[in-house]
Amino acid sequence: MQPRSMKKSLNAIYTRMEKHYGPTHWWPGDSPFEIAIGAILTQNTAWSNVEKAIVNLKQKNLLCPRRMIATPLEELETAVRPSGYYRQKTKRLLTFCEYLIARHQGSMAQMGKRPVAELRDDLLALNGIGQETADDILLYACEKPIFVVDTYTKRILSRHGLAEENISYHDLQKIFHTNLAMDVALFKEFHGLIVYTGKDFCRSLPRCESCPLQDLL
């Protein structure tokens, strides 16, 4: 596909979704730290389950890296349990907290001052943080212009003939980076719209009726 055509296609997809859903204000969360925690908890998990875990953490006043690492493991696991994979995810939360404290004085604001490429390397080196989780944190918690690729992104673009079904994370991300303005607000909203659309439609093959992207391309 020619670059100009890809730009038009992405623009058309965005316009359709925006018209259908309006502003999504994605990602939900009251603070950058809460967003980072949510990014880890939502790995392969429905958001409704993540919400329960976050409510538990809030009630225990644990949405703070220092309090989190000071909490008995069992208590933390109990809070995290509703989001599934709770033993793994509890470890992953602690790994992230330890990193945040060791490298950024426990402050997401401090973290956000460092260059995005360095932060991405740091995050990917942590056990339990892969590309999507790293980019969730960088875009939504650190306000860095980096596009988040997820299952929905891949599914929607491949179903509309804009990418191969087995395209790599990097190549898919590159499509967005080279065809859109490197704009934090745009990237946030575009991904939010993809999540909304992916949840409501595009689950079953072929394309579903009443999808905002129906008959688009």
Next chain:
DNA sequence: GACCAGGCACATC
């Protein structure tokens, strides 16, 4: 009761 959900690490070939 099966199937799915916004992943990731690790083993094996």
Next chain:
DNA sequence: GATGTGCATGGT
């Protein structure tokens, strides 16, 4: 590098 498997809960 590609492919398979374990990890766990809650909604449909």
